[in-house]
Amino acid sequence: MSQAETQSKLYLPSDAVVASAHVSGMDAYHALCKEAETDYEGFWARQARELLSWKTPFTTVLDESNAPFFKWFEDGTLNASYNCLDRNIERGLGDKTAIIFEADGGEVTKVTYSELLAKTCQYANALKSLGVTKGDRVVIYISMSIDGVAAMQACARIGATHSVVFGGFSAQSLRDRIEDTGAVAVITADHQVRGGKPLALKGIVDEALGLGGCDAVKNVLVVKRTGSPINMVEGRDLWLADLAASQPTTCEPEWVGAEHPLFLLYTSGSTGKPKGVQHSTGGYLLHAALTTQWTFDLKADDVFWCTADIGWVTGHTYITYGPLALGGTEIVFEGVPTYPDAGRFWKMIQDHKVSIFYTAPTAIRSLIKAAEANDAVHPKSYDLSSLRLLGSVGEPINPAAWEWYYKNVGGSRCPIVDTFWQTETGGHMITPLPGATPMVPGSCTLPFPGIQAAIVDETGKDVPNGQGGILVVKRPWPSMIRTIWGDNERFVKSYYPADFQGKYYLAGDGAIRDAETGYFTITGRIDDVLNVSGHRMGTMEIESALVSCTELVAEAAVVGRPDETTGEAVCAFVVLKRPAPTGDEAKAIAKQLRDHVGKEIGPIAKPKDIRFGDNLPKTRSGKIMRRLLRSIAKGETITQDTSTLENPAILDQLGQAY
Ligand code: WT7
Secondary structure (H helix, E strand, C coil): CCHHHHHHCCECCCHHHHHHCCCCCHHHHHHHHHHHHHCHHHHHHHHHHHHCCCCECCCCCEECCCCCCCEECCCCEECHHHHHHHHHHHHHHCCCEEEEEECCCCCEEEEEHHHHHHHHHHHHHHHHHCCCCCCCEEEEECCCCHHHHHHHHHHHHHCCEEEECCCCCCHHHHHHHHHHHCCCEEEEECEEEECCEEEECHHHHHHHHHCCCCCCCCEEEEECCCCCCCCCCCCCEEEHHHHHHCCCCCCCCCCEECCCCCEEEEECCCCCCCEEEEECCHHHHHHHHHHHHHCCCCCCCCEEEECCCCCCHHHHHHHHHHHHHCCCEEEEECCCCCCCCCCHHHHHHHHHCCCEEEECHHHHHHHHHHHHHCHHHCHHHCCCCCCCEEEEECCCCCHHHHHHHHHHHCCCCCCEEEEECCHHHCCCCECCCCCCCCECCCCCECECCCCCEEEECCCCCECCCCCCEEEEECCCCCCCCCEECCCHHHHHHHHCCHHHCCCCEEEEEEEEECCCCCCEEEEEECCCEEEECCEEEEHHHHHHHHHCCCCCEEEEEEEEEEECCCEEEEEEEEEECCCCCCHHHHHHHHHHHHHHHHHHCCHHHCCCEEEECCCCCECCCCCECHHHHHHHHHCCCCCCCCCCCCCCCHHHHCCCCC
């Protein structure tokens, strides 16, 4: 669809939605943008005072003296867990349900704010009893659970910096993260249950620690999920419930400076190993709360459901911190969208009367397929009348999926907020506000008030609307990444490159603004980062995983190709240490390589297609021709100039995917 065609399809929020929204109408949106433009620091300071409780009020707002290591509200002190729990209880919300947890098998457990605080305090005291203190790092390797949220809140309470590792990562990936953070403790569960199957968590922690390099880890705290036997190492491993049971249910919060690192979260970059994105306490929490208020328009009687895992930033900001900071009621779901059938999401929305639903395009696309094949799992077979707002995140949503979501899930009455942001941005950056912004399917529309998003060329010059370019953010914002843990230089190089005189934050995405409306559409990553089912992966990481299979692989190159369901799919081009295989042999080796990548990184990184060649297409100077690989991966007829190719015959071999 051309830009002009896309823009002709404007969807307006209804008058009722506009009337009741926190940001009501475009005039209100523009007024907020104007306020931020006129008095940038004043705008953010006002929000920070209104939305957060400070132990010591801040007197400085933005400190740019050591750019790009920006500081926000630096002399203010606060505690994130105090803001998410105690503060709500002090406002009379102690008996309000904070979390409705639904397990994989359907069992429901609810906790009130008072109960969640008590649990958090017991976990915090348990950590303290083991000597964990402010500034220590704690790795959390756990599936979706009340315990997972409480563990994160407990770390925040004592000023320990948490680093949650998604339960789908392998022992090797987990080890790398434990080592890089220098964690003193790991919090995990015996197992996780997904789609009716128990999967090891503690066993993988044991394996990770056994790989070496994690000497700082003194204790492993284990949550009992299935109770099936696991190995417990004497003196190191403890059942969290046993340790916590004897602890007091109160714990004085550790008041930390606003810049104190609340968490590290690893994400893939274009080169080398994953980066530990460091987030602050004050600025991060402010944006988590503010975006939950304005983008999700969260109100007292809402039931909010973000389907992301707490192992990703979406789960941090829109499960553990944002909705709780506002005293909301939220769903935490352990399972998968297709178990026991593909109607699970719709059934849960019906059962729990969910009013705000936030999920990823990849999930929507796979549920469309299932719904079209079977009426029983179609949204129309459920009562979804409780919904009032829908959200999308993680990758561009194609207009067809948007329209289906709008009509079939939202009953053509719920605005959809297509939220563009990143692990590094901490919260929404470009998004519609539901009671203000006219929506265009496939466009994340306009910057959140205060966010100075722009599109520039390679030299940092603004490009006119209608012309594509590089997405940047011109001014620092409170919830931005502070640094890459332990690697300030890589932080500067990755996000504040010299190309823009170190002035602009480089998102790593390409984007275009509509000539008339100025609406942003994200056109995809401009670096070697892939987005598979909303999960971010570096092509180099997967290449390293492949070549680490030293008995088989001589060389590997990885590119992405479009995929109908997962957005992008991983395609690997592999040169073996023996002639390129074909037929059944190729299939068997492809499986072996997929399993190897699964072991090195995790199942999410397994290549969908593997193509074997006796060589990779290279220029005479020896550079891999990645553009050509991308064409081959897409199955395009090769029209590119291949005259510089050293060995044109290999193109035939690479034509077959296994
Ligand atoms: C990358 C960030 C943001 C939380 C989940 C992913 C892509 C994200 C959108 C959107 C188009 C999007 C970008 C971005 N992305 N949201 N609404 N429209 N693209 O966080 O793993 O850090 O990935 O996801 O490419 O750079 P992440």
